[in-house]
Amino acid sequence: MTNTVNKIMPTAKPFTLGSSRRLNTQAYRFFGWVLPPIFGLFLLVVIWALIAEHTQELPGPIKTWVSAVELFSDPFYDHGINDKGVGWNILASLERVGLGFGLAALIGIPLGFIIGRFEFVARMTAPVISLLRPVSPLAWLPIGLLVFKAANPAAIWVIFISAVWPMIINTAVGVSKVPQDYMNVAKVLNLSEWKIVTKILFPFVLPYMMTGVRLSIGVAWLVIVAAEMLTGGVGIGFWVWDEWNNLNVEHIIIAIFIVGIVGLLLELMLTQIAKRFSYE
Amino acid sequence: MEKANADKYVQLEHVDMTFHTKKGTFNALKGINLNIKEGEFISIIGHSGCGKSTVLNLIAGLLQPSDGLLFCAGREIAGPGPERAVVFQNHSLLPWLTCFENVYLAVERVFSTETKAQLEARTHAAIELVGLSHSSDKRPNEISGGMKQRVGIARALAMEPKVLLLDEPFGALDALTRANLQDELMKIMAKSGCTAVMVTHDVDEAVLLSDRVVMMTNGPSATIGEILEVKLPRPRARLELAEDQEYNHLRSEVLRFLYERHAKKSA
Ligand SMILES: Nc1ncnc2c1ncn2[C@@H]1O[C@H](COP(=O)(O)OP(=O)(O)OP(=O)(O)O)[C@@H](O)[C@H]1O
């Protein structure tokens, strides 16, 4: 756009015009996009500091920061099963989420395709899904413990069951939204079921699927903290519980930030992947 | 079953079409009889909603008639087949495939016994035929509306169909592009010699391209009102025809049918 403008106009004038406009957009970017989030975070810290000022047990931002620096100076120490660095705890939680989420994708996405493609299956599964989906993920923990007789698989099971619904539902919705025009093309070209899936359904459904995947990873990360509090072992959720028992409130606040930041990073990562896959 | 007959290459016999919807049944077509000769170019013209697309979809095999029979080359039409290719009204290209891949998808299925190189050659040839070789690696959203429609035509032609079915192929284009594509289509059809059925709502387009213009009455229960023979010699040149008496006479015949005898009641 600007290129063509520069070509058409005489050289002297547009140069200043172009550069001042560039400056304006830069300023706009700074004031419109960079400043507000920084201001928001700053406000959060100020409110936190004010509350901490009047509450004895709650540590303020500075005290927490000092503690965090100390904590992250050695995140990967290992003093036996019940005393590992915070890095190990984060990794353990990520591993559980990865496993539970991966299983959920492996089962949820194909199931979503089948439900979306065959109306009979859709009607068959509709009542089951509506019945089970609203159940709090933690309600599944005892079942997991009962079946697997171990805490770790039970936690993974809880992640699985909470992450599977968004993937099933979003994939199925995507498949059912495939325009009739595309299906008519498939019929006229007499495409095989395999070609229909790979050349028409999959590319069309991909954005829907990625929405499901993003929602799922969000839910999974949300649930893992609670699940680990109950199951124990190594993990960020259990770490929070442990620090609560030690009455180390700085660490609890740090844990809240860790959970938030890791969740944000997961979301960002998947958004990036989703962008790559969109055909627009 | 009847024997294949050059005069009755595509046959519609007492075709009725009734749609069953949530609001009840809707009788769209009633008693459609039409014989299409091999190599003939037929236009179907009528007011919006009269059932033109329905007729085309029946021939394509995308719809099954509620009553009556349809034949192509002496065989009853039971579903879509590679000998009947469709150019859709809204081009219906797959947006995630390049123009080449869109055409290749059709070729690959029809000529499944050929090697990859042969299939690619066919695809290139079809794209070249519509003059789009330079854009064959572009996606549909990177090319203009006219170009998309050409890819749609290339996809249909690449299947080497016996019958080409076109549903308002140029409906969404501006007058200039439309005229260019009409001329190109005439040339392509002259070369390939295949039978064509085209739905249109453009009187000039119908008369210019067709051997016969099928005029439909308004729905519900629409049927064929009149069939007009266009005996203008080919190749036809649009500029010369503009002053041709016969052409203008045929044109006003169609107009009279549409706007005098079967005028659409203003809704
Ligand atoms: N699948 C369907 N279910 C119910 N009714 C339908 C269906 N398809 C078409 N109809 C009805 O049949 C009639 C004819 O439709 P059709 O699409 O063939 O019209 P058309 O002549 O192609 O119109 P246009 O020029 O606007 O494309 C319309 O009244 C339409 O509402």
Ligand SMILES: [Mg+2]
């Ligand atoms: Mg139509």
